[in-house]
Amino acid sequence: GTSYFKVGLFEATGDLRGLGRIAVDKVSQTPGRSELPLDRFWQLLRAGLTEALSQAKAHPAEIVGLSYSSQANTFVLLDREDKPLTPLVIWNDKRAHPVDPAVVEFGRTAQFQRTTGFAGMGAEFAAVKWRWFQVNEPALWARVKRVMTLPEYFTFALTGEVTGDASTAALTGLYATAGGGWWSDALEFYRVPPAALSKPLRPGSPCGMTLPRAGELLGLTPGVKFAVGGLDPVSYTHLTLPTNREV
Numbered sequence: 001g002t003s004y005f006k007v008g009l010f011e012a013t014g015d016l017r018g019l020g021r022i023a024v025d026k027v028s029q030t031p032g033r034s035e036l037p038l039d040r041f042w043q044l045l046r047a048g049l050t051e052a053l054s055q056a057k058a059h060p061a062e063i064v065g066l067s068y069s070s071q072a073n074t075f076v077l078l079d080r081e082d083k084p085l086t087p088l089v090i091w092n093d094k095r096a097h098p099v100d101p102a103v104v105e106f107g108r109t110a111q112f113q114r115t116t117g118f119a120g121m122g123a124e125f126a127a128v129k130w131r132w133f134q135v136n137e138p139a140l141w142a143r144v145k146r147v148m149t150l151p152e153y154f155t156f157a158l159t160g161e162v163t164g165d166a167s168t169a170a171l172t173g174l175y176a177t178a179g180g181g182w183w184s185d186a187l188e189f190y191r192v193p194p195a196a197l198s199k200p201l202r203p204g205s206p207c208g209m210t211l212p213r214a215g216e217l218l219g220l221t222p223g224v225k226f227a228v229g230g231l232d233p234v235s236y237t238h239l240t241l242p243t244n245r246e247v
Contacts, residue, residue: 001232002071002090007048009056012065018058020051026090032097034090038076041088042217049218061221066158066210068229070151072171073126077133078146078153085140088150089129096132097123103131106189107173115185117170117177125173127190134191145196151229152198157217159208159226162198167230169200203230 002024009018022044027035053060073091076084089095099122106112107120121128126149133141148156149172152164169175169182174190174197176183182197201207207226214220 002074002092005044005048007045007052009049009052009058009063018052018054018056020048020055022048022051027087030095032094034093035086036088036090038084038087046218049220060219063220063224065225065227066220067204067227068151068154069232070149070154070168070229071232072149072168073124074150075126075129076148076150076153077140077144078148079143080145082146082156085143088153089126091124091126093129094123096128099123099128100131100135103128111185112173115176115178115183116173118173121173127172127174127186127192130192131190146198147192147196148198155207155226155228156198158210158214158220160211161208161226163207163228164198164200165203165205165228165230166200167203171231175200201228203228 005020005022005024007020007022008016010016024036024044025040027033027037029035049060071091074088076088077086079085103121113119123129126147130141130147133144146162149164149168151168152162155161155163166175166180170177174182174186174192181200182194184194187194187197205228207228209226210220210222210224212222214222214224
């Protein structure tokens, strides 16, 4: 979520046993900017998980499954060593306002609307801000290896998998909703190479397991099964306990 991160701890039956709800203290040092340092992102999630575990009287080692529900156009830029070049740039950041007229015109085309399923691209869209970085911070953009939305970064950091979910991808304006997959015309327009993007999977698809780094970031054990999630109308990170666990 944009205002709060919610971490839910569930039985495999779907029963909610613990819920951590943590306010997000975004940083706006420049008017119109909305950012969150990555170390703060993980601190907030970990605080939410701690709260959920406390409510459930559970231990991290009992968690057997992990997924997410997330906002779409929040992103981070990574370099060739997969180290962050930016904080999380929150979707409501308006550094790209007013929007480049060429972007406005591209979003009005029948092909764009037919391919993406919606009309137009505002300053809130990640790709519009990527174009802003190309124009206004070309030296930084030249160092970019990956562009990752928030759920893609969450997945990558915890599992090492360069994947995301199709529902989030569909809200970037770069995804062909009818045929599936990234739309080559949009990638060319926004000058984003396909290799910089994550692979969109169907929401709910299995996607590896947590790495040892998950312990450093969230206090999770390695080997927890991970599945990609989807957009955040219901904004929970899902953490599942075994069905025979009594809490």
